[in-house]
Structure formats: structure tokens, C-alpha cells
Amino acid sequence: MAEPPVPPRENPTRTIIFMVVLSFVCAFILSILASVLEEPKETAKDLDRSKQLMIAAKMLSHDGHFLIKNDQGEYVPAKSLPDGTLEEDSKIEIPSQAQLIAVYKKRIQSLLVDDKGNITNFEKAGLKEDDYVAEYKKSGYYKQPLKLVYAVLPNAAEKDSKPEAYVIPINGYGLWDAIYGYLALKPDGDTVLGISWYDQKETPGLGANITEPAWQSQFPSKVIFLPSGEKPNLKTAPLGINVVKGKVSDVLGDSPKAKTAVDGMTGATLTGNGVTDAYRDVLSAYRPFLIKLHEENSKK
């Protein structure tokens, strides 16, 4: 082997020029890529939000196939028909993007509720839905005078039949960043149908477990108003779902509070607190609307 040559002294100007040029080339390539891919990225994100909403409302399973409630009240796999209705199907089929959108359009209706709990829609309120949804996504719809709520129409329903569920968009802060999700309620405005989170940056394996089906499966049939006796005063009853530290059965036992609580995640207490706060803050803004739903439901 030959003696390695002594490296020549580096010229600092050349080094600086090299780095500047390299950085510019890399930045240039990435900015072109970012602008080219912006549209498909937005579409993918929107589709994922719609999917998460349908997961919360039990129209879609975590594995990505449609669900339908059968006569026994169980959720079974379903396939979508061209007109956007669902039909029970023993075969598990993953729907295409177009099928997902068709079913979403057919079943999900966006509505607005005011501070008194009255329901209106975007047309009557003179608001543009796309602008409204984009504008207040970060700050939270619950802070607006007119709050967003999604009504889930029954399968194969007429346009103005009674919704089978309401989905409330949830905003909050986890440990690292904002978390966004959905909470689906039965028409009584109290019982939880399902939940999902569509955007979070929690620690993978710890806080990010809020997106895990196993953890989310605790929520169905919990209630959001703290039950107290025969006739609870809904105007003052604590509202929300608490993520406890540890297991609900250990911490709360059989107390009524256990009905509004779910197990925490080991190593993710702060994410759990963030989730608790998010439900409390958002749901209290919707309280008049929820009370109204409750009263309408109990009249029948």
C-alpha cells in the first residue's frame, strides 16, 4: 500500500461556498416536492378525517371495512351499494376511496348549534362550510358562537329522518402538541357510541396509544353526564370523560364516577390528562345542546 498523501490545507471560502450551494440545492428540491405533493397530501388528510369520523360513529371498523348494526344490535361487516347505503355482508371487503366518500356524503350531515342548543345549518347561518371548517380547526369549533356538530343519519334513511348519532369534534392538548378527534354520542346526548383521534403527536407506544383500537374500545356505553340519583340536574352535573391514572375498577370501584371514566395508559398520564381536559372543555360548550337532546329523548 502506498503512503497516503498528506491532505492539502482546506480553503475556508471553498468550504463555505460548498455548504451554501449544497443547502440551496437540497432546499430547492424539497420545496418543489412539497408544492407538487401538497394537493395529494391534503386529500389524504381529509379522507383520513372522514374515516376517523366514521370510525367514531361505528360506521367503519378500525380495520377499514364498513360496519352495520344488525337486528341483535351487534356491529357486523357490511359492503356499500352504489347509492351509498350499506348492506350486511359476511365477506370482509376494504372499500375504495370513492365508496368511502359516497357513504360519508349520504350519511353524515354537518350542522351548527348555538349557545341555547338550537340546531341550524350552514346555509341558514350564512356560513361557508369549507371556510368555517378550515378556519376554526386549530382554535376549536367549540369556542365559536355557532359550534360544529355532525349528525349521523340511519342507514338507507330519507333526508330528514332522525339522526342515529351525533359526532362532536374534539380539540385539546396532549403532552407534546394539539390533539384532534371525534366523540360520537347516541341520540340521548349522553351515552358514548365511540371515539377516535385523527391528529396527534404523542409519544409512540405511550401517549399515542390513544389511537389504538384497544384503548378506544373502552369508551362505548360510557356516559358523559355524571350520573347522580334518579333525576340528575344536567345543568350542573359534571360533564366529560375522565381518563384515570391506573384502572377504573381500582381507582373508582363501583361509584357512579366509574360510568364516566376509562382506564389510563401506563407511562402516559399527561396525555390522559390532556384527553380528560379536552372532553370536559369541549363538551361543556355543547351542554345546552346535549341537555336539549336528552330532554327530547326522554319525552318519548
Place this chain on the structure above:
Amino acid sequence: MASQKVPLSGYFTNQLWGGNQILVAVLGICSALGVTNRLSVSITMGISVAFVTAFSCFFVSLLRRITPDSVRMITQLAIISLFVIIIDQFLQAYLYSMSKVLSVYVGLIITNCIVMGRTEGMAKNVEPIPAFLDGLGAGMGYAWVLFVVGGIREFFGFGQLFNYQIIPLSWYADAQHPNAYDNFALMVSPPAAFFIIGGLIWVFNIINRRTA
């Protein structure tokens, strides 16, 4: 190394088996533990790493003569980050659900020791084509190990392969047959990969000792 001639394909094949980055060098373990609970996820991760390593090695080698020695590490890092961001953007646009599952692990390819190890250890000393093959081999070597680990974990952890049920549902324990089969819960969590990789290294060493 420089004195003896290595055939071009040797750069590729050596990385797949004899110099496998996970089994021999024990690099890239973090993501190998983190993302291998499903086959589809391990494959995406394996291909992403192979892509990043191959192209980073190619460009590091291309620039090796004009790269000032004092800034060569940061140059490599800039090139690696470029390709990692490209992958990340593509996953976000076209495989959104996959990018959600992989979450931070895609960004963490930048710090995957395999990539930097190959650019610093090989690419900066050889021609672009051998460097590319070496990088691709390192990535593929990483990918097949992930694939094996992912397969074992998905099969025992979920009873599925590629999200398709393999173990018949009728075998599973239910209210009537509480003593029947049950999924191996440990397999779903990252520590399982730790044991599997340990086992793979053991098997790998036995095979290599036999053939040697």
C-alpha cells in the same frame, strides 16, 4: 480493502448476509424493535431505508472528491435528510394510513446508524455505482430481517399475515372453550422483537459456523 478487487455484485451480496447490518453489526435496532409488529409496516420501513441508504450512498460518493473533509459528516447528513424527507412526503401523500403507523420512525431514518455507517464507512471511499449497490444491499439486508421479525410477530401476535387471518378463528378461546388458542400478547409489543432478533443472531451464527 482497496488493494483487492471486489466484483461489483459483491458489494450488494456481502451486505445481505455476511455483513448484515442488523445481525452482524447490530445497527438499526431501534426501528427494528419499533415497527415490526405488522408485515406491511416492516416492508414499507425496509423499502424506505433501502431507498434512503442507496441514494444517499450514491450522492455522497458522487460528491466525495469535492466535499471538504471538515464538513463531510454534515454533508452526508444533509443528503440523507433530503431523501428521508422525500420518502416521508410520499408516504403522507399516497400511503397516509401507513405514514400514521410509522409516525416518527420515518423521520428517524435520518438517525438510523445503518445509513450514516454506510455513507461514512463505504460510500465516501468508492465509486458511485459500488456505493449505490452497497447502500442498496445494506438496506435490503435490513429489510429482510425486518420482514422475518415482522412475520413472526404478526403471526403469533395477531394470528394474521398481511392483515389476513391465518390462524382459523374457530381455534380461538371463547366463553365455551376457555382453554383453546389465544394470541401471544407479548409479540405485539416491542420487547418481543428484542428476543426474536437475539434468536435470529444465534441461528445466523450457527449457520455461518457450519458453512465456514
